[in-house]
Amino acid sequence: MAFPADPLDVTVELDVGGWLDITSDVLTGHGPVVISRGRMSEGSESVPTSLSLSIRDVNGRYSPRNPTGPYYGLLGRNTQARVHRGRPHLGAAGGTSVSSTSHDAPTVTATTDGLLICAWVAGAPIDYTLPVSMTAGPTETDGTYATMATAYETVSSGATGARTATASASHSHVAASTVVHGVAIAVEQTLSGISDTLANVTLTTGSGTQAGWWLVAVQCWASGTQMPDAPYGDGGGWILLADSHVTASSSLQVRMWARRVATAGAQTVILAGTAAATAADNHAAVYVLSGVDDWDIRATVEVPAWPPRWDVTGTDVWVSVSGAGILRRLDQGASPLTSPMRRAITGTAPVAYWPIEDGAGSTQAASGLVGGTPLTATGAIAWASVASPGSSPLPDFSREASSLAGPITGVASGDDWAIRFLVQLGSGAGWDVLSIAVGGDSIYDELRIDLSSSSVLVAAVAYGHDSSSFTYILTDFTDYGDGEPHWLEAGAADVGGGTVTYTLRIDGALRSSTTTAGAPGVPHRLHIGPRADGTAALGHIGVWRAPTTDTWTTVAPAVTGHIGETAGRRIERLCHEEGITCHIVGDPDDTVTMGPQPTGTLLTLLRQCEDVDQGILYEPRTVLGLAYRSVRSRYNQPGAVVLTYGADGEVAPPLEPVDDDRHVRNDVTASRSGGSAYRYEVTSGPLSTAAPPDGVGRYDHQVTVHVPSDSQLRDQASWRTHLGTWDEARYPTIRLDLAALGHAGKPALILAAAAVDVGDRLTIGSPPVWLPPDGIDQHAEGYTETITQHAWDLRLVCVPAGPYTVAVADGPQRVPADGSTIAAVSESALTMTMTSTAENGGWTTDPADFPVDLQVGGERVTATGITGTGLTQTVTLATRSVNGVQRAWPDGTSVQVWTPAITPL
Numbered sequence: 001m002a003f004p005a006d007p008l009d010v011t012v013e014l015d016v017g018g019w020l021d022i023t024s025d026v027l028t029g030h031g032p033v034v035i036s037r038g039r040m041s042e043g044s045e046s047v048p049t050s051l052s053l054s055i056r057d058v059n060g061r062y063s064p065r066n067p068t069g070p071y072y073g074l075l076g077r078n079t080q081a082r083v084h085r086g087r088p089h090l091g092a093a094g095g096t097s098v099s100s101t102s103h104d105a106p107t108v109t110a111t112t113d114g115l116l117i118c119a120w121v122a123g124a125p126i127d128y129t130l131p132v133s134m135t136a137g138p139t140e141t142d143g144t145y146a147t148m149a150t151a152y153e154t155v156s157s158g159a160t161g162a163r164t165a166t167a168s169a170s171h172s173h174v175a176a177s178t179v180v181h182g183v184a185i186a187v188e189q190t191l192s193g194i195s196d197t198l199a200n201v202t203l204t205t206g207s208g209t210q211a212g213w214w215l216v217a218v219q220c221w222a223s224g225t226q227m228p229d230a231p232y233g234d235g236g237g238w239i240l241l242a243d244s245h246v247t248a249s250s251s252l253q254v255r256m257w258a259r260r261v262a263t264a265g266a267q268t269v270i271l272a273g274t275a276a277a278t279a280a281d282n283h284a285a286v287y288v289l290s291g292v293d294d295w296d297i298r299a300t301v302e303v304p305a306w307p308p309r310w311d312v313t314g315t316d317v318w319v320s321v322s323g324a325g326i327l328r329r330l331d332q333g334a335s336p337l338t339s340p341m342r343r344a345i346t347g348t349a350p351v352a353y354w355p356i357e358d359g360a361g362s363t364q365a366a367s368g369l370v371g372g373t374p375l376t377a378t379g380a381i382a383w384a385s386v387a388s389p390g391s392s393p394l395p396d397f398s399r400e401a402s403s404l405a406g407p408i409t410g411v412a413s414g415d416d417w418a419i420r421f422l423v424q425l426g427s428g429a430g431w432d433v434l435s436i437a438v439g440g441d442s443i444y445d446e447l448r449i450d451l452s453s454s455s456v457l458v459a460a461v462a463y464g465h466d467s468s469s470f471t472y473i474l475t476d477f478t479d480y481g482d483g484e485p486h487w488l489e490a491g492a493a494d495v496g497g498g499t500v501t502y503t504l505r506i507d508g509a510l511r512s513s514t515t516t517a518g519a520p521g522v523p524h525r526l527h528i529g530p531r532a533d534g535t536a537a538l539g540h541i542g543v544w545r546a547p548t549t550d551t552w553t554t555v556a557p558a559v560t561g562h563i564g565e566t567a568g569r570r571i572e573r574l575c576h577e578e579g580i581t582c583h584i585v586g587d588p589d590d591t592v593t594m595g596p597q598p599t600g601t602l603l604t605l606l607r608q609c610e611d612v613d614q615g616i617l618y619e620p621r622t623v624l625g626l627a628y629r630s631v632r633s634r635y636n637q638p639g640a641v642v643l644t645y646g647a648d649g650e651v652a653p654p655l656e657p658v659d660d661d662r663h664v665r666n667d668v669t670a671s672r673s674g675g676s677a678y679r680y681e682v683t684s685g686p687l688s689t690a691a692p693p694d695g696v697g698r699y700d701h702q703v704t705v706h707v708p709s710d711s712q713l714r715d716q717a718s719w720r721t722h723l724g725t726w727d728e729a730r731y732p733t734i735r736l737d738l739a740a741l742g743h744a745g746k747p748a749l750i751l752a753a754a755a756v757d758v759g760d761r762l763t764i765g766s767p768p769v770w771l772p773p774d775g776i777d778q779h780a781e782g783y784t785e786t787i788t789q790h791a792w793d794l795r796l797v798c799v800p801a802g803p804y805t806v807a808v809a810d811g812p813q814r815v816p817a818d819g820s821t822i823a824a825v826s827e828s829a830l831t832m833t834m835t836s837t838a839e840n841g842g843w844t845t846d847p848a849d850f851p852v853d854l855q856v857g858g859e860r861v862t863a864t865g866i867t868g869t870g871l872t873q874t875v876t877l878a879t880r881s882v883n884g885v886q887r888a889w890p891d892g893t894s895v896q897v898w899t900p901a902i903t904p905l
Contacts, residue, residue: 002747004739007789008085010298012053015080016071019088022055025062027318028788030054033083035299037325038618038758038782042730042799043663045607046618046758046782049325051083051301054318057308062319064306078302080624081323083787085754086294087112089258090179091241103128103165105177106244110155115185117287118177119150119254120165121220127168134163138192138218138285146222146252148194148283152187155179176254178241180216182292188213189288194281198227198273200589201284205267212751214292216241217257218285219271227282228572229625230257232584233270233633236757237262239297239622260294262755263640270587296754297622298785301325325619326580326626327603334601340390341422341540342368343577344558348551350542351410352526357392357539359384365404368542375406379530386537388424388485389561389596394539397431397531404528411522411545413440418491418547419523422540422559427481429453429534434541435527442492442500442521449490453481453534456511458490458504474504476511481534485559491547492520507559508552561596563708567613570594571606571628578602581625585759586633591615592905595673595708608706614719614905616781618758629759631905634779634804640760641736641752645767645776649744652737652793655764657729657771665724667700670717678713680721684818687725699724719905728800731778734762738792753794756780761801773884774860777801807901814852816900817843822856822893823872830877832856834895842871851878853898859885860898 003009010033012026013019026033036050060066064076090111096104105118117137120128125141134151141147149165163177188209193201198221205215217231217238230238238257245253261267271284301323310317337343342355346368353368354375360383365375379402384393397403411417419436434449446461458474480486489505500520504512523543544551562570568588575582592613597605606626610617613631620627643650666689671677682688688695701724705716736753756762757780764776778798786793819837826832836842843866851864854875860883865876875895880886 002742003750003792004742004790008787008792010083010085010787011088013082013084014071014075015082016074019082020071025056027054027056030318030320032791033787035083035785035787036783037299037621037785038780039616039797040782040784041797042732042781045610046327046616048327048331049299049301049619051081051299051321051323053321055321056317057319058315058317060308062306063308075306077304078329080300081303081321082300083298085296085298087181088295089181089239089241089293090114091256096173096175096244099170099172101167101170103167103173103175104162105164105175107160107162108177108179109160110157110179112157112181112293113183114155114179114181115152115187115289116155116159116163116177116179117150117152117216117218117256118163118165118175119148119218119220119256119285120173120175121146121148121222121252121254121283122167122171122173123222123252124169124171126171129166131163131165137190137287140192140194140283140285142194142196142281144196145280146220146283148218148220148285150218150285152287154185172252174220174244174252174254176242176244176256178216178256178258180214180241180258180289180292181295182289185289185291187287188290189286191286191288192284194283195273196281198280198282200273201271201282202233203269203271203284203286205269205286205288207266209261209265209267209288210290211261211264211748212290212294213261214289215259215261215267215269216287216289217269217271218254218287219257220252220254220281220283221273222252222280227253227255227274228272228584228588229581230583231269231271233587234268236583236585236620236627236629237622237755238583239295260296260755262752263638272584272588298787299323299621300624302329302624304328326624327619330601330603334603336599336601337574337605339392339599340558340561340597341388341555342391344555345540345542348544348554351545352408353540353542354404354406355391355540356394356404357384358395373406373409375404375526375528378403378405386424386535388422388537388539389563390485390558391422391539391561392599394422394424394537396535396537397528402530404526406526408436408523408526408543411543413522414494414519415522415545416491416493416520416547417523418489418544419526420487420489420542420544420551421538422485423451423480423488424483424485424537425451425453425481426483426535427453429481429531429536431531431536431538432529433531433538435529436523437525437527438521439524440522441519443516443518444521447490449488451480451536454479456480456488456504456506458502458512460502473502473514473516474512476504476506478506478511480506487552487555487559489547489552494520505552508556561598562594563596564593565597567591567594567609567615568628568630570597571609571617571626574602574605575626581623583620583623583625583627584630585627586615586630588630590632591630592712593708595706598673598706611703612705612707612716616758618782621757627758631804634759634761635806635904636804637761639763640756641749641762643749643762643764645764649737649740649742649746650749651764652735652740655731655734657731659729661696661699663724663730664696664699665701665720666696667698668717668720668724669700669702670713670720671702671704672710672713673704673706676710676713678710678717680714680717682721682725685725686727715905718903722902723803726800726803728802729772730800731776731798734764734778734780734796734798736794736796738794739790756783756794756796758782762796762798779804803902805899805902806904814897814899814901816897818896820895822889822891822895824891825889830880832875832877832889834873834875836871836873838871842869843873845869845873853882855896855898857887857889857893859883859887
């Protein structure tokens with residue numbers, strides 16, 4: 001038998017140093033398991049995922065403060081909990097990391113029969129001899145950096161041990177493996193690909209891929225660049241099975257992911273990279289498997305408290321668990337993130353660093369390093385007075401005797417070193433800005449950096465008893481007086497033979513160098529003097545020991561505040577910087593570009609990205625972390641669930657449309673932070689600003705968006721009016737009763753309904769006669785899920801899907817022609833005469849554009865051609881009442897294309 005006749009196979013687990021099954025202690029008598037995710041109402045922000053259930057606790061096992069309990073010290077605030085259906089897959093999270101010809105995969109134990117998949121990666125091209133027990137899977141070698149090899153074999157329950165691959169050479173490497181559970185797993189397809197940089201690798205399965213099959217994705221790389229957390233572009237739902245890495249110089253990493261195929265057909269899997277200039281390889285493989293045991297994680301949360309409860313007799317003791325997703329913690333007392341420049345620079349390991357982002361009234365410039373020595377201020381410094389895109393405001397040094405000075409530590413004799421800083425110079429600026437006292441074995445006592453709007457000069461100074469020498473050793477006569485931030489570096493490097501090379505780099509480019517007798521010496525004191533002329537700002541001064549030019553790659557995007565970064569990539573980067581797992585649904589590169597990253601809490605900055613791209617920030621089911629679904633991933637998507645009204649078990653009550661003005665916005669002004677504004681108004685149509693009955697009157701709205709250019713404001717305003725004037729009834733709640741689907745013998749629909757996630761589309765065909773005849777077409781933006789042993793209920797929070805059906809090349813959409821009306825009708829000839837407005841002009845008469853469906857007063861008709869060259873034209877009809885509606889057409893009835901072309905954001 002099957003659900004609902006059999007109990008639903010649901011497991012509740014706690015992470016107490018490993019996932020512990022506590023299902024037997026879950027008290028269904030105290031209420032069902034209830035999960036809420038995503039948006040709880042149309043137009044709102046996603047709420048933290050919530051999980052509520054009760055756990056039997058007669059012996060105090062689940063009390064964090066009970067020292068006799070078995071989980072004492074392991075259970076506490078924010079212990080993770082998860083609920084899943086089916087049997088979990090075993091992932092081997094460890095890996096080997098050695099330099100040898102013997103490449104072991106981690107030791108794993110198969111708890112049931114299944115398929116063992118192993119992957120190996122090395123930091124250079126090598127040949128692998130795979131274990132004789134295994135079948136070779138995809139292998140990738142690009143001939144420059146790295147090699148990836150994969151292999152698989154069927155294993156029985158209880159099988160243990162490592163699988164050893166033999167390599168042709170000794171290199172640092174990583175190996176990882178996983179066991180996927182199932183009774184008779186078949187490898188249906190294996191796919192592979194490679195990028196010679198860390199750019200995307202896109203793999204697409206065959207069209208015969210079936211719903212219920214599983215994909216296992218393997219991604220390997222050899223680079224210090226941090227990679228994304230999961231594949232994307234395919235609806236998400238990936239579960240991390242294995243993760244292993246080397247943190248040494250080669251920085252190798254292997255990850256394995258799995259997800260169930262929800263909808264049959266070709267699956268596109270994008271394994272993302274960064275496309276960084278210094279990156280190495282992105283190797284990828286996808287296994288397509290059938291016969292895998294189903295595993296469906298419904299929620300992963302943190303439990304912030306474990307409150308004990310009991311009845312008056314003391315015989316019934318329980319803990320009421322109210323778990324929440326990570327959004328709860330991020331929204332609770334979070335401090336603003338430091339500036340992009342500060343975040344980037346501290347990640348490059350300077351030995352000394354001063355952001356100089358201090359507030360008004362400061363008497364020193366604080367160090368940006370823990371325990372670092374500040375710079376002492378003298379004179380009049382206008383703190384926090386100059387805006388810089390990648391920084392909090394920087395000071396403007398006066399022409400008086402203002403200065404900052406302090407010691408430099410962290411560089412030893414014999415070290416190469418460099419000083420780097422950010423500067424913004426206005427036209428006509430001049431500044432004898434920086435001096436670095438140098439000791440040790442240097443032939444110079446000081447390096448002095450002179451800045452002006454037309455040159456950067458580095459002078460070497462040697463002091464003597466009777467006289468001093470002053471020599472310009474590095475020069476660059478480029479104009480930097482553009483008011484934009486620039487990154488300057490002056491460095492000293494021992495090149496052997498008793499010689500030292502001094503270099504000047506600006507914005508990563510070598511501008512000047514010289515080699516002379518001597519040694520780098522030891523920089524030990526820094527002094528910043530007053531500027532001479534013009535306007536200028538300086539900040540983010542750091543000193544590096546044994547520096548590399550690669551630092552510019554890291555700092556460069558931060559100099560401009562990551563302006564032009566896409567919303568998806570910003571969300572991904574911010575999450576990585578904060579150590580938060582991030583899943584992207586859709587292509588993060590195909591999202592709207594952002595302006596400079598301002599100061600704010602992590603959640604504030606993420607919400608800014610969500611607002612600009614008009615996607616949905618929420619929490620994934622499979623891991624504790626964040627997910628983002630781009631607006632473009634919602635366009636023109638197929639139905640994840642296709643239901644028929646009246647079919648047995650498919651549409652559960654209540655099904656109640658709402659037709660109100662709660663979300664009407666027909667006059668929107670979009671402003672840019674630090675920029676201009678654009679106002680967009682919808683003046684015609686049923687929800688326009690026109691007075692009733694031609695419209696609904698004015699519903700105005702103002703929004704500030706963090707975009708890089710004023711030219712984007714029109715799109716931002718018009719998209720919001722597009723959503724706010726979509727003329728369709730809303731279905732705030734659509735209920736899916738999975739137990740009813742089970743009673744009706746529809747297991748495929750149960751799987752499809754259970755897989756519905758944030759932003760997915762569902763349709764209900766053949767609606768009752770009292771509703772419009774064209775069917776119900778909605779997107780689910782959130783849901784509340786209720787689970788008991790014999791009941792499984794989803795209440796989806798929905799919005800109309802129509803606004804996300806956008807124009808595509810050669811698609812069915814046509815440019816709308818507002819204002820066209822009927823002038824005369826010939827029923828016998830199936831023709832009508834219509835008149836268009838001068839603003840829109842006449843309709844197309846090109847035969848190639850027909851047939852086309854039109855909307856005439858709510859009736860759908862098919863037109864086979866239009867004749868006439870003026871504003872009054874004749875339409876020839878082939879079919880009336882395509883949508884089952886047939887109405888009289890009095891003169892003045894509106895005529896519109898049935899599927900208007902919507903311009904995507």
